[in-house]
Structure formats: structure tokens, C-alpha cells
Amino acid sequence: MTALSKTYQRYLEPGFKPFDPLELASKTEQIVCRGDSRKYTKFYCPGVYGGIATGFTCGCCLRCIFCWVDWSRDFPEKHGLFYSPAEAFSRLSRVARKKRITQSRISGAEPTIGKSHLLALLEKIEYSPFRLFILETNGILIGADPDYARQLARFKKVHTRVSLKAGTPEAFTEKTGATPESFELPFHGIANLIEARASFHVAAMTADPRIVAKNERRSLLDRLASIDPALVDNLEEEVVDPYYTTLERLRHAGVSLPWD
Ligand code: SF4
Structure with a gap:
């Protein structure tokens, strides 16, 4: 085990110490990126979005x-395993051809x-038969780096989905482990995407009162409206599903949710 992996933040447990998500992103990048290559676990076509060629990568900053x-x-x-942008593009294309679909993510x-990997992959998508690439992100790194939003806005086929995790700094820490100060980063990311005129929309677990209470939902909507009221109108509100990993992470965190 390396010194890096000994200090690396894993799932949350009661009494955890809040971390800086930018620091965790940098540590994660050292593990999952090598030059322009990035680690993926698999490529296949799940049924979401009506079928979409998907590369499943490793590593997150929340x-x-x-x-x-x-x-x-x-x-x-x-x-x-590590895949270069060309290899990841080739695997996505193969999956898409097999299922006769033209969207990817x-x-x-x-x-x-792994900014250089992503941008090189998107360059290939842009000049390919793919008609759409959905970039699902927590918005942290786009909030910390306005250039990221400008780079994404260059691609006409890229639509970004920014997934917000909480409506207040305290709830953000409880649910993600990140410091309360970093709560604002995804909102800065949204502002950066607007400034860059990128195609995007916002999602949040605000349809699930077990995860986002009524008052917290109101705070989140107000914060979004302070950037642009249209963000609230177009908000994709979702609920938590009981995947095995979700249940295990909730158990490790000492959180019990009622499931029907
Ligand atoms: S749900 Fe949270 S921890 Fe999981 S991949 Fe998304 S941002 Fe990362």
C-alpha cells in the first residue's frame, strides 16, 4: 500500500473529518490518470436515456x-484499466454500433x-457519428476552473448535467463529506457554464424528502434562482434508489432510510 492510498478518503463513517474536494480530486487523479489515459472499469449500453453507450470510470472527489x-x-x-482517449472512444463506438445508438457518456x-483525457475524448466525439455526449458531473472542478466551462462550451455535441448534492453548506458536508466551504463550488460551476454559454441543466435529489428535507429543498431552489430563475424551472428532481452500494454506504455512515 502506498503512502497516498493510506491517507486516501474512502466511504464516510460517523465522526469523519470533512475534506477539501479539490485536494481529493488531485489525489484521485494521481491514482486514476496516467498522462492522457484514464482508468475505466467497463463499457456497455445501459437502458437510461433510451440507451446510451457508457464508459464507467474510476474515482470521484466527493x-x-x-x-x-x-x-x-x-x-x-x-x-x-487505463484507456487512452482513442481507446475509450473506440470502445464507446463499438458499444454504440452494436446497439445502433448515437449517444454516449x-x-x-x-x-x-483528468481534464486532458476528457477534452481529448470529447474532441473525438465532436467529429464522429455520435450526435450527443452527456457529461454527468458534480460540478466541483468546473466551479474551481472557469476555463473548464469554456473548453466544454467549444463542443456542440456536449450537454452537461450538473448534479447538486445538498441545499445548505451543513447538509453538503453531512451528505458528501466535503467541507462546508466547498458547498458553493458547484454553484460557481453553474455560473461558469452560463458565462461560457455551454449547454447544460441541473439535477438534484430534491424529489426525495428522506435525503433533502423541505426547508433544504427551498434553500437549494432559492440559491439556484439567485443565479437564474430558469434553472429552477428546468431542474431535474430525482430520488435515491436502493442499490446495494447505496445501502452499504448509508450503513457505513450510520444513516437509516425507510424503504417501501
Ligand atoms: S454520487 Fe457523489 S460520490 Fe457518487 S459519483 Fe456522484 S458525486 Fe461522486
């Missing part, structure tokens, strides 16, 4: 207690970790 992603999120050094972690 530790959401309701996260469904497999254990490569918490133990990225033990999972996945990266999921299974935080795709904005």
Missing part, C-alpha cells in the same frame, strides 16, 4: 452517502477528473 457507484469510487487503486465516477 463521498456521497447515497452514491450507487461500485467500490471503484472508494478504492480506485484496486479497480479498472461517461458515468460511474466524476468524469471531470
Whole structure:
């Protein structure tokens, strides 16, 4: 075990020490990126979005207690293989051809970790038969780096989905493990995407009162409206699903949710 992996933040447990998500992103990048290559665990076509060619990457800069992603999120050094942008593009194309679909995405972690890999992959997508690439992100790195939003806005086929985790700084720490100060980063990311005129929308678990209470939902909507009221109108509100990994992470965090 390396010194890095000994100090690496895994799933949350009661009494955890809040971490800086930018520091965790940098540590994660050291594990899951090598030059322009990035670790992926698998490529296939799940049924979401009506069928979408998906590359599942390793590693995230948050530790959401309701996260469904497999254990490569918490133990990225033990999972996945490195793929160059050309290799990842080739695997996505093969999956898409087999299913006769023209949309793609990266999921299974935080795709904005490894900026050079992502931008090189998007360059290939842009000049390919793919008609759409959905970038699912927690918005942390786009909030810390306005250039990231400008780079994404260059691609006409890229649509970004920013997934917000909480409506207040305290709830953000409870649910993601990140410091309360970092709560604002995804909102800065949204502002950066607007400024860059990128195609995007916002999602949040605000349809699930077990995860986002009524008052917290109101705070989140107010914060979004302070940036642009249209963000509230177009908000994608979702609920938590009881995946095995979600249930295990909730158990580790000492959180019990009622399931029907
Ligand atoms: S839910 Fe998304 S942002 Fe949260 S830990 Fe999982 S992959 Fe990361």
C-alpha cells in the first residue's frame, strides 16, 4: 500500500473529518490518470436515456452517502484499466454500433477528473457519428476552473448535467463529506457554464424528502434562482434508489432510510 492510498478518503463513517474536494480530486487523479489515459472499469449500453453507450470510470472527489457507484469510487487503486482517449472512444463506438445508438457518456465516477483525457475524448466525439455526449458531473472542478466551462462550451455535441448534492453548506458536508466551504463550488460551476454559454441543466435529489428535507429543498431552489430563475424551472428532481452500494454506504455512515 502506498503512502497516498493510506491517507486516501474512502466511504464516510460517523465522526469523519470533512475534506477539501479539490485536494481529493488531485489525489484521485494521481491514482486514476496516467498522462492522457484514464482508468475505466467497463463499457456497455445501459437502458437510461433510451440507451446510451457508457464508459464507467474510476474515482470521484466527493463521498456521497447515497452514491450507487461500485467500490471503484472508494478504492480506485484496486479497480479498472487505463484507456487512452482513442481507446475509450473506440470502445464507446463499438458499444454504440452494436446497439445502433448515437449517444454516449461517461458515468460511474466524476468524469471531470483528468481534464486532458476528457477534452481529448470529447474532441473525438465532436467529429464522429455520435450526435450527443452527456457529461454527468458534480460540478466541483468546473466551479474551481472557469476555463473548464469554456473548453466544454467549444463542443456542440456536449450537454452537461450538473448534479447538486445538498441545499445548505451543513447538509453538503453531512451528505458528501466535503467541507462546508466547498458547498458553493458547484454553484460557481453553474455560473461558469452560463458565462461560457455551454449547454447544460441541473439535477438534484430534491424529489426525495428522506435525503433533502423541505426547508433544504427551498434553500437549494432559492440559491439556484439567485443565479437564474430558469434553472429552477428546468431542474431535474430525482430520488435515491436502493442499490446495494447505496445501502452499504448509508450503513457505513450510520444513516437509516425507510424503504417501501
Ligand atoms: S454520487 Fe456522484 S458525486 Fe457523489 S460520490 Fe457518487 S459519483 Fe461522486
